[in-house]
Amino acid sequence: MQTFDEIYRRYSPQIYRVCLGYTNDPEHAKDLLQDTFIAVWQGLPSFRQQSQVSTWIFRIATNRCLRAMEVAKRMPSEELPFNLAEPRVDSKEEKLKFLYQCIAELNETDRIIISLELEGLAQAEIASVVGLSSGNIRVKIHRIKEKLTQKFKAHGQFR
Amino acid sequence: MDNLDDFKAIWHAADTKTLPSSEEMLKLISNFRGQKLRNKWLVIISSLILCVLFIAVLCIFSFRLWTTYIGGSLMALASLWLAINxxxxxxxxxxxxxxNNLEFIAFLEQTRKNQVYYYTRTMIYVLAGYSAGYMLYIYELIYKYPTWFTVVYSTFGIYVAVMWFVVRPRAFRRDAARLNAIQQRHEKLLNQFE
Structure with missing residues (x-):
C-alpha cells in the first residue's frame, strides 16, 4: 500500500495537467487538485484496492472536474473558427496555450478522455475512469485527435 | 510524424513545478478538510441537540396538559427527521x-432529485412539525393569560405566514432556477455518453 506522500509525488503533476486541460485555468486547476487530494487523503485508509490506485485517483479528479459547475461558465462554448488570423507561433508555451484552447472547446467528456490519453493511461483504464467501453473510447480518441489535428493544421502548427 | 505524439510532447510541457509539495498539501488538507460538509454536520449536530433537549424537558419536568407533551414530541421528531435527512x-x-464518471453524473442527478424532494416535502414536514409543535407546546404556559396568549400566537402566526407564503416560495423560485439549470447540464453530460 502506497503512502499519501508517495501518491501525491507520483500523481499530482498528472492530476494537475488533467484538471488544467479541463478548466484551462491554472488557479482553478490547483483548487481541483487540492480538492482531489483531500478526497484521496480521506479515502486512503478505506481504499480496498478493488481498482488500481491510479484509476481511483483519476476517477476522483475527473468527477471533481465534472462537478465544478461554475467552470462551465468560463469555458468558451463556440467552436474556434478555422480561418484564424492570428500569427503563427512556434514557442512551446504558445503551442501549449493553443492546445488547451482547443481542448476547452471540446465537450466535457471528450476533454477528460483526451487529457487521460495524453497522460498516457491505457485505453482500458480510461474506459474504467469514464464508464464507457474500451471500443467506444478508442473511437472517441480517434475523433478527438482528428479534431485537434485539424485545428492545429488550420493554425499552421502541423505541416 | 504521429500527431498524438506531438500533442503528448506539448501536453507534458505544462509547468508543474509551482505545485505545492506533499508537506504543503498536507497542511492545506488539515486546514480545509471537511469544510464542505461542515454546514451539514452543523445542521445534524444542532438538530440532535434540540431533539435531546426537547425530550429531556418533557422527561424532567411534569406538565399538566397533554398539548405540551404532543408539542414537545412533534418538535423533537421534526429535529430528528432533519438530522436523519x-x-x-x-x-x-x-x-x-x-x-466512474457515468455513475457520478447519475449520482449528481439523483442528488438534484433529492434536493427537489427536500424543498417540496421534507422542508414542509419539518416546518409544519415545528410550527404545530411550538403552538401546542407553549399553550400550557400562556393559556391563562389572554394578553400573552394573543400576542404570542398572533406574532407566531404572522412569522409562520411570512415564512410560508413569502420566504419559502421566494427561496424555492430561486433554487428552482438553479436546479433546472443543473438538470439541463446533467442531461447534456449524459447525452455525451451515448
Missing part, C-alpha cells in the same frame, strides 16, 4: 469516490 445525504457523498 442530512446524515443520509453525507453518507451518500462518502460512498461516492470510487465511481
Amino acid at each position: 442530512n446524515f443520509r445525504s453525507i453518507k451518500r457523498f462518502r460512498q461516492l469516490d470510487d465511481s
Whole structure:
C-alpha cells in the first residue's frame, strides 16, 4: 500500500495537467487538485484496492472536474473558427496555450478522455475512469485527435 | 510524424513545478478538510441537540396538559427527521469516490432529485412539525393569560405566514432556477455518453 506522500509525488503533476486541460485555468486547476487530494487523503485508509490506485485517483479528479459547475461558465462554448488570423507561433508555451484552447472547446467528456490519453493511461483504464467501453473510447480518441489535428493544421502548427 | 505524439510532447510541457509539495498539501488538507460538509454536520449536530433537549424537558419536568407533551414530541421528531435527512445525504457523498464518471453524473442527478424532494416535502414536514409543535407546546404556559396568549400566537402566526407564503416560495423560485439549470447540464453530460 502506497503512502499519501508517495501518491501525491507520483500523481499530482498528472492530476494537475488533467484538471488544467479541463478548466484551462491554472488557479482553478490547483483548487481541483487540492480538492482531489483531500478526497484521496480521506479515502486512503478505506481504499480496498478493488481498482488500481491510479484509476481511483483519476476517477476522483475527473468527477471533481465534472462537478465544478461554475467552470462551465468560463469555458468558451463556440467552436474556434478555422480561418484564424492570428500569427503563427512556434514557442512551446504558445503551442501549449493553443492546445488547451482547443481542448476547452471540446465537450466535457471528450476533454477528460483526451487529457487521460495524453497522460498516457491505457485505453482500458480510461474506459474504467469514464464508464464507457474500451471500443467506444478508442473511437472517441480517434475523433478527438482528428479534431485537434485539424485545428492545429488550420493554425499552421502541423505541416 | 504521429500527431498524438506531438500533442503528448506539448501536453507534458505544462509547468508543474509551482505545485505545492506533499508537506504543503498536507497542511492545506488539515486546514480545509471537511469544510464542505461542515454546514451539514452543523445542521445534524444542532438538530440532535434540540431533539435531546426537547425530550429531556418533557422527561424532567411534569406538565399538566397533554398539548405540551404532543408539542414537545412533534418538535423533537421534526429535529430528528432533519438530522436523519442530512446524515443520509453525507453518507451518500462518502460512498461516492470510487465511481466512474457515468455513475457520478447519475449520482449528481439523483442528488438534484433529492434536493427537489427536500424543498417540496421534507422542508414542509419539518416546518409544519415545528410550527404545530411550538403552538401546542407553549399553550400550557400562556393559556391563562389572554394578553400573552394573543400576542404570542398572533406574532407566531404572522412569522409562520411570512415564512410560508413569502420566504419559502421566494427561496424555492430561486433554487428552482438553479436546479433546472443543473438538470439541463446533467442531461447534456449524459447525452455525451451515448
